[in-house]
Amino acid sequence: TLGRYEEAIAAYEKALEGDANVGDRLTLGEIWVNLSAMQWRLERYDQAIEAANRATGINPESAEAWYNQGLALMALKRYPEAVVAYEQAIKLDATNADFWAAEGIALRFLGDYQMALMALSKALELNPSHLQAQANLAVVMQQLQPPIVPPPPPPTQP
Template sequence: MHAFSLPFSVVSQTIQPDYGYGASGSPPVIPPNSVLKFDVELLDSHPKPKDKWEMNVGEKLEGANAEKERGNEAFKKGGYAEAAAAYREGLDFFSFSENWTDEEREQQKRLELPLRLNLATCCNRLGEFSEAIEQTTKALEMDPESSKGWYRRGVARMAVGQLDEARHDFVQAAKLDPKNVEIRRELEKCKKKIEEVRAKEKSAFGNIFKKVDLYTGKSALLSPCAPSSVVSVRAEKQGVRNVSKCPKVYMDIKVGDNAPKRVVFALYNDTVPKTAENFRALCTGTG
């Protein structure tokens, strides 16, 4: 088959058997070794669109706006993946904007900001939370007063378990848009999740602070508010050795919002010298 570069409406093409169905044919319609003849009609044509690097600034802004509108229409119909693709395509028009004038950059910002925020919404709906965080962070760099940026990043952060960061974002959004019920609802939801996590942490790790003191042998329950309290872990059997003579290391452990508590370990260097030395090095950060 020959290629044509000249405009035409109808063209006839002849295909020899070697380039068609050959000796096998396509029974029962096409016999073996048939010569095929096609009439090709051109119904429509349009010039090849410019590559983005070939466009001037006005064309790029127009293209970005067209993709934004296309994305908005897809979003209204629930086509979040299609909408996200359109918003990404719109952002791609700004890949080479380093030499734009201040006025052109201002026009870019007016388009780029909603493109990033809308893309973040799609990503949240699609479960693509990392990209949602990335897009909203870039949007907030452009406009720190964007309540939508803070809110949508909070939604993404809460979804991936970054609860403290999400709470911060929701608080910022609420300050900028105090009457927004949705923001308040998500903020309360985030606070509740944080409380649930704190409760689980307390249940899992709280008993570590109720131990027997290495020095007195007495049980000691520490106050969660005592910043300098020391907890000693009794690791030896009663009467086997005097652990007060063993070398010791400690760790300061913080659980939730409570003040750190110190856990002291006696090292049995007379029994397991290598293990004791390795643990000492681990705790002190020295060789």
């Protein structure tokens, strides 16, 4: 598996060597999107962000490129930037539950539980069996509950 990702990266990089020879800009953008995904899987987050940036530069309408950028930013704990990337992905494809779930998770890490609740709920509306959305929604709901304060001890009698 690790070797397969390395092989895929090598193949994508070879295709990119002849940048001008790669069919159309859409194909070129897709290559960068796929390269970003492979770099993310290998935990090369800076390279994944760079590849996603190249993809969005070529095709700013690529929801997958914005999503991949968000995933890599999340891995680096750059949550505010990840939210921006996920918002772009959602703007381009509001029917993808993964995009909504990812945004909800990033918002949760930022402590914006109300917005996280909305995003995670939307993910579950689109895909009721989305496990990440379910698990993170439970955490968010717990955070939104008022704290349980124990009653004061009864007064002591002298």
